[in-house]
Amino acid sequence: MTDVLESNSGGLDLSFLNGMWVAHKHKLRDSFKQLATTLYKTEPRVVDFERKVMVVEEVNLWANIASKGLITEILEPKHINNKTTVLFANALYFKGTWNFDQERTIDKEFYLLNGDKISVPFMTGCYDYSYGSFEGYQVAKIPYEIGKKDDKKEFSMFIFLPNKKKGLPSLLGKVKSDPKFFTQDFRIRYESLDAFYIPKFKFSYTAMKQVKQTMKEMGLTLPFSKKCKEITEIVKPKGPFFINRILQKAFIEVNEKGTEAAAVTVLDDDMGFSLYDEIIPLPRFVADHPFLFMIREEASKLVLFTGAVLNPLNDHSDDVSSSDYDSDDY
Structure with a gap:
């Protein structure tokens, strides 16, 4: 779970990281493991998804470090079930300065x-x-x-x-x-x-069902279909393998010194x-x-x-509560 891009050049700090967690009962195919390490610069971790609390703590710790403390929680135990096979996550951190x-x-x-x-x-x-x-x-x-x-x-x-x-x-x-x-x-x-x-403004944003729906509206429908065969080559043995849920949380703060922002996304397959x-x-x-x-x-x-x-004083603008899930999400 290493960074793809990291730049700290005085006035700018930018990093983009990927993370991946795979169920211990499955084995990553060598072809995808090579792709993960070379293209996505991440080392997949093997976990037991039945131990939900431990997995959640590990993923949230990763999100906390990746976002440099701006996002401390992205995953909850209810986001994991007995069909969860793989978790993908990516984090984007940006800090820019200006002269107000x-x-x-x-x-x-x-x-x-x-x-x-x-x-x-x-x-x-x-x-x-x-x-x-x-x-x-x-x-x-x-x-x-x-x-x-x-x-x-x-x-x-x-x-x-x-x-x-x-x-x-x-x-x-x-x-x-x-x-x-x-x-x-x-x-x-x-x-x-x-x-x-x-x-000046500061707020966080949590998107649950909206991300998946937005991607479908943009035409990316195949990865969410149980008939999808393109991503079944990730793990062994083969079987139904599709993206069931995408979670995203973002934070941004704008003040006189500049902007500090972070976003973490988790994909769950079942997932003058x-x-x-x-x-x-x-x-x-x-x-x-x-x-x-x-x-x-x-x-x-x-x-x-x-x-x-909409409101610069609302620190948690557009936060989505757990009541926005329906039973199909678990």
Whole structure:
């Protein structure tokens, strides 16, 4: 269970790790074992899934270490049953820094979708950003500091702010209708703004049934079918082998120092100022109502994280409780 990618270059810390646990009653095929060690850089561990508590503790310890303490629990005993054969897990950790002036953080009102207002710390004093205005929304791109001079990876956070205070549903509809929305080249540029404020926020997100359903909607249906034969070559002896459940938990914190974020996924098989004749007012970018955000690597357009901030003060936004399972999930 080792890392696939790890980079700590001063201003940037990025790591991507994989983990795999196999039932002791099965034997990994040599072909897949080689694939796991060479491509996924992970050494599969043999465990007894009947000893649920021990397996859960081991997987959660792995998640804790992989996410550098941000995610301490991803698996529960009820996620394992007598049909569990293999557990796959991957973890993504990202920490980027930028240059907001902490002394200039002030409390401002944030408007919720239900019309209520709350007081939230807003950051400002960062001048290294790009701005663009589009139909129905604005975009601000804030780059993270680059560490080593020879590190060509450039990561940025994009904030998509609806023009209307209750415009997030409409923006989400636009995103859903355009599969390339987050990977497109946004026509944005450095531009002086009359005001530039974004809220500090921190929340965790747990997805259970939604991940599997989302992947099916994207067209990836075969691995979830009992008739799937493509992944039966993982273990011996052969038999029905399919993905029964995908668990995902993510955490992100954005403050003056930058962004720290982590995501762990477990798969279970059974599993400027201008002067003209008149003064044209400068645009403003004040994220005082629900918005979308994205963290992306600029050269490859690789999207690491996306999310919606509905309430910057809600530390456990969109958490899913155990009541969201139905009997078919066990």
